[in-house]
Amino acid sequence: MITVRAVPILSDNYAWLVHDAPSGATAIVDPAEEAPILAAIEAAGGRLDLILLTHHHADHIAAADAVRARTGARMVGARADAHRLPRLDAAVAEGDTVRLGGAAARVLDTPGHTVGHIAYVFDDPSVLLCGDTLFSLGCGRLLEGTAAQMFASLRKFAGLADDTLVCCGHEYTESNARFAVHADPGNAALAAYAAQVTAKRAAGQATVPSRLGEERACNPFLRAADVATLADLRARKDNFR
Numbered sequence: 001m002i003t004v005r006a007v008p009i010l011s012d013n014y015a016w017l018v019h020d021a022p023s024g025a026t027a028i029v030d031p032a033e034e035a036p037i038l039a040a041i042e043a044a045g046g047r048l049d050l051i052l053l054t055h056h057h058a059d060h061i062a063a064a065d066a067v068r069a070r071t072g073a074r075m076v077g078a079r080a081d082a083h084r085l086p087r088l089d090a091a092v093a094e095g096d097t098v099r100l101g102g103a104a105a106r107v108l109d110t111p112g113h114t115v116g117h118i119a120y121v122f123d124d125p126s127v128l129l130c131g132d133t134l135f136s137l138g139c140g141r142l143l144e145g146t147a148a149q150m151f152a153s154l155r156k157f158a159g160l161a162d163d164t165l166v167c168c169g170h171e172y173t174e175s176n177a178r179f180a181v182h183a184d185p186g187n188a189a190l191a192a193y194a195a196q197v198t199a200k201r202a203a204g205q206a207t208v209p210s211r212l213g214e215e216r217a218c219n220p221f222l223r224a225a226d227v228a229t230l231a232d233l234r235a236r237k238d239n240f241r
């Protein structure tokens with residue numbers, strides 16, 4: 001039974017602190033800024049077992065070596081990107097399991113934003129740590145991969161429950177909502193959700209984690225029925241202001 005909490009870092013990134021209460025085991029996902037992450041670890045009991053990396057971008061890995069040096073945590077990341085990640089203690093790929101105390105995360109290969117991007121899924125409760133693959137009301141830019149890869153990656157989340165917590169790498173929801181409403185103006189669930197997002201941001205609150213069911217109802221990228229639709233949405237979003 002794990003708990004998960006967002007640690008705001010840099011300008012709009014989130015690292016995620018995952019805590020297995022029965023064992024006290026703790027993991028941090030994408031630690032890119034040292035001070036707030038060490039403070040969050042301290043607040044959770046001072047122990048860090050695992051550093052889980054989703055992809056190689058600096059805004060996700062910049063403080064990983066420093067956090068390892070301070071805590072002795074094991075570093076876990078994508079085998080496919082081991083050459084451009086900090087030194088990994090466990091190089092993983094889809095099908096692998098990462099143990100955190102009495103809990104375990106499944107690894108999914110989720111290329112698209114980068115070719116070696118991975119996501120982690122805990123099942124009790126259902127938590128998806130998806131880096132820059134899926135955002136609330138959006139998805140990652142196709143910086144290395146193709147629309148077909150991103151489409152296949154998003155499809156991998158189809159088997160997860162509606163109440164899955166979507167723990168993404170950025171607070172991009174408000175700008176994503178503007179594009180989503182523009183792209184899908186007839187979606188009443190989206191309109192209502194976008195209004196909630198605006199209110200939360202006006203109050204200085206995080207909009208994440210969201211629930212996968214909300215994304216299924218509202219997120220045009222997750223709702224795209226085929227690769228061509230996703231490619232078209234992604235291209236339009238890249239040029240939207």
Ligand code: ZN
Nearest residue numbers: 055057113132
């Ligand atoms: Zn990225």
Ligand code: FE
Nearest residue numbers: 057059132169
């Ligand atoms: Fe990022």
